Amino acid sequence: MTIQTIKLSAPVDKSTFHSLPASNGVYLFKKDNVYLYIGKSNNIKARILSHLENAKNILKERAIFDNSNKLEYISVDCEFNALLLEASLIQKHHPKYNVIWKDGKSYLYIKVTKGDEYPKILTVRKEYDNKSLYFGPFSSSKDVEILIRSLRKVIPFCTQTKITSKACFYHKIGLCNPCPNVINKLEDEHEKKQQKYLYREHIRTIVNILKGNTDPVLKSLYKKLSLLTLKQDYESAISIRNSITHFNFLIHFRTFTHEEFTHIAFDNSLQLYNLLKPLFPNLNKLFRIECFDISNLSQKQATGSMVVNSNGLLDKSQYRKFKIKRLDSQSDFEMLEEVIKRRMNNKWPKPDLIILDGGRPQVTVIKQLLNSIGKNIPLIGIAKNPDRLVIGNGFLSTFKPKL
Structure with missing residues (x-):
């Protein structure tokens, strides 16, 4: 230094x-x-x-x-x-x-409890005990929020103050794993001991990150990834790979001014435009992009959502939610067809590109719908496992672009 x-x-x-x-x-x-x-x-x-x-x-x-x-x-x-x-x-x-400069407002600290059965990571306004580790002070609450959120994506941990009998919400979305609530319900004492050790290991890793020891942590993650791949435990390997991705984002993250963000949004939009131009020769601009997804918790609560990107930025004022009306709709692409048809019946600005959450079935149905109503709009489906794009131009093509 x-x-x-x-x-x-x-x-x-x-x-x-x-x-x-x-x-x-x-x-x-x-x-x-x-x-x-x-x-x-x-x-x-x-x-x-x-x-x-x-x-x-x-x-x-x-x-x-x-x-x-x-x-x-x-x-x-x-x-x-x-x-x-x-x-x-x-x-x-x-x-x-x-x-x-803080005008009486305390700085933020990241607190790691040491005496708890399951150590916790919290944000506090001051240091007030000798039984915990404190990192800080941090002058920006925004920076701390980004830091904590990013840490949980790399190494999941618990933020609940009390242990309950049910798995917490964050466990269900992979941000608290292993979950203390789940560990406490385990009947096998050996497994419970292993899970407790794993949780504490996660906390030790986070402490190392907060101390700035990022290189050993990254090397350890890569080592775990190699071992899991050799064992053909691909599900766990994918989880570690995602942690590495989030970790690289964390150690290189930066905040942006509005002007910088506008330039980045423009560059990203231009990059996407250049990617699509050979596939859609008539694509002259990429000002309005509409993205559609179906949420189907049950047949009675199915809804469709439309997210709009205008000139490279998310435009929340243009977001729309559609309650599925057709009682005979049984599949996601039938519901998607209803949503797109209702959207096209509105006099909203015409999209330059439509992006669907789905693969060939969804793209095929919506392509046929747009053709039937005389709408020549570029169409892309984003499919998962493996990640790929389905391009609905003159013919259907599937590829994984290097963005």
Whole structure:
């Protein structure tokens, strides 16, 4: 970890910071050896220039520059590491202005309980006992929310404060596994002991991640994946593969400004357009994309949903839900046919592309429907296991694109 230093002396202007990198990292305002403010950014140079601009109108920001005689910065490879480094440095040095800037609102900590039979991972506003591990403080609740959510996708864990007799909701969607509620109901003591050990191993792995020890964790996941593949335990191997994918996202995640996000959305839309153009020669634009899915909990509660993407961004004001009216509808593609037909009877803007949750049966039915009502709209089905696209152009073709 290399620390770079810029001396600050009046007058401080943009030229003072010309050598700052436009990369992930942590920056530290100091007066001699006293830490005044510590922050992080995915673009150190832009963030410091933003502080400088705000100092013209905000007294607290002006005070940081007036009282600092040097700026230190540490470049890191990803925003995840910047987030952890910022938290550890704030905890270690207690900078004066990091406290003042919160206007009395406490920082967030990630708490890992140690004395519980099943250790828990929680977010709290302050450290208040010696029986738990604390990671932080974190200045952004949004960052903590993303971090916790991403951690659960990598290593599932329990957030319930009490153990009950039923498996929790998160266990059903794979975010709490093994679930303490399920473990407690096991009659086989040997299996129960194994599951408890596995749960605690998960917590130890998360603690390592929060300490910044990401490389050993990633190597361990790859090792498990290889062993499961050799044993031909493909279901477990897929689960570990998904954990690796989420873990790579976690250690490289970054937040975006609105402008950055707009550019990314445009680039993604352009990439999809270029992929589809050879398959749909008449596709001139990709402004409105409509996605359809059927939820069929029971024949009486079946509904169809329409999600709309406008100009590269999700447009929630255009979302629609359709209650299935046909009592004789027995299959998903019959229900889908009803939903698309009702959608086409409305005077909503014409979609440039329709995406269906389904494979060849769904695409075939909807393609025939669109042809029968004279609608020439590009059509794609997204099928799973294995993941593939079904293209409904002049003929049906199936392939797995490299996006």
